[in-house]
Amino acid sequence: MEKSIVTLLACGDVGPIHEPVSGFAALVKSTLAGADIRFGQVERVYSERGALQLHSGGGHSRLKPAMASVFSDCRFNVLSIASNHAMDWGEDALLDTITLFRDKGFQIIGAGRNLEEARRPATITCNGLRVAVLAYCSVLNEGYAATHKKAGVAPLRARTYYESQEYQPGVPPRVVTVPYAEDLQGMVEDIAAAKKTADAVVVSHHWGIHFIPRMIADYQPIAAKAAFAAGADLIIGHHAHVPKAIGVYDGKVCFYSLSNFIMGSPARSPQSAAEFTRKYGVALDPDYPHLAYGTDAKRSLIAKAVLSKKGVDKVSFLPVLIDRQLRPEILRNGDPRFDDMAKYMEWASEGFDHCFRVEGDEVVVT
Numbered sequence: 001m002e003k004s005i006v007t008l009l010a011c012g013d014v015g016p017i018h019e020p021v022s023g024f025a026a027l028v029k030s031t032l033a034g035a036d037i038r039f040g041q042v043e044r045v046y047s048e049r050g051a052l053q054l055h056s057g058g059g060h061s062r063l064k065p066a067m068a069s070v071f072s073d074c075r076f077n078v079l080s081i082a083s084n085h086a087m088d089w090g091e092d093a094l095l096d097t098i099t100l101f102r103d104k105g106f107q108i109i110g111a112g113r114n115l116e117e118a119r120r121p122a123t124i125t126c127n128g129l130r131v132a133v134l135a136y137c138s139v140l141n142e143g144y145a146a147t148h149k150k151a152g153v154a155p156l157r158a159r160t161y162y163e164s165q166e167y168q169p170g171v172p173p174r175v176v177t178v179p180y181a182e183d184l185q186g187m188v189e190d191i192a193a194a195k196k197t198a199d200a201v202v203v204s205h206h207w208g209i210h211f212i213p214r215m216i217a218d219y220q221p222i223a224a225k226a227a228f229a230a231g232a233d234l235i236i237g238h239h240a241h242v243p244k245a246i247g248v249y250d251g252k253v254c255f256y257s258l259s260n261f262i263m264g265s266p267a268r269s270p271q272s273a274a275e276f277t278r279k280y281g282v283a284l285d286p287d288y289p290h291l292a293y294g295t296d297a298k299r300s301l302i303a304k305a306v307l308s309k310k311g312v313d314k315v316s317f318l319p320v321l322i323d324r325q326l327r328p329e330i331l332r333n334g335d336p337r338f339d340d341m342a343k344y345m346e347w348a349s350e351g352f353d354h355c356f357r358v359e360g361d362e363v364v365v366t
Helices: 065-073 090-103 181-195 219-230 270-280 336-348
Strands: 006-014 037-042 078-080 107-109 122-126 129-137 158-163 174-179 200-206 234-238 246-249 252-255 260-262 299-308 311-322 328-330 356-359 362-365
Touching: 006 129, 006 200, 006 234, 037 129, 037 200, 065 090, 090 107, 107 122, 107 129, 129 181, 129 299, 174 181, 174 219, 181 200, 181 219, 200 219, 200 299, 219 234, 219 246, 219 252, 234 299, 252 299, 252 311, 260 299, 299 336, 311 336, 336 356
Parallel strands: 006 037, 006 260, 037 078, 078 107, 129 200, 200 234, 234 252
Antiparallel strands: 006 299, 122 129, 158 174, 246 252, 299 311, 311 328, 311 362, 356 362
């Protein structure tokens, strides 16, 4: 009897701001179409309503609803709305975005009319398997988290502390981050409940420190280990706009950041570019003025998992490079850029348990 399996392909941040959007998926949609579950992270909101919040990330976080066609072009069927920009334009714009995507047939996770809805998993039944997908966000401005009475995002927030490293005045402190106990407990309860009825549970986290390669915040491994202990089978992370470590915990894989997938940003002025480099220690790539997140922002990967009755049978990633037209291109074994991306991920994953093995056009994680 043939074994029942489901293939998942998960991508990072999607939310291009430049029109036309019709060509952005041209190089990847045939590969994505071969998966049973196609996951994408929604970086912006799609609405004509709302008021820009004073502490938001800027006016470019709200787009015309027609620009959401890029998600259909990629043929995603599960979308996380749990982003740091989800509430930049208030509740109306968030709820418009959720309605828009649901009307298009997507399953939506990570945000909702209240906390219960925001924490509700998407459930996909395919090839005799039941897969649950949950989503949370750790990078939230005040008031962005959903409550029992208010729309917003499913939160996994963290508190920040500064710890002296030695007695000499002026020595930079160590930054310590700890998850909110109530948010962590809520995530653990959600995962445990989902695991009771699902063969596999996938958890999406919009989290971490953006732009700076390799830097992982303290709270992230804490949350990852708690998720796996509760029954999660795979973690897919994003938000950082650069690929980050892949770590294996008791045989389960955490992708800390899949990086950008189909993204764009306003070009920075010389003054803004200089300030960005001073603040983050990251240079910008002059060949990518509209991907102004650092020289490694054009690096990306697609997480791939083969799911079965026992959870996850195999995890790998497809190396991706974003071209100057902001289109993600899946790299193939034998291409020097494929080798370069595999080496980059080894470097990014130093200090985390992992082993990579090239198998065809994939890099298998063991």
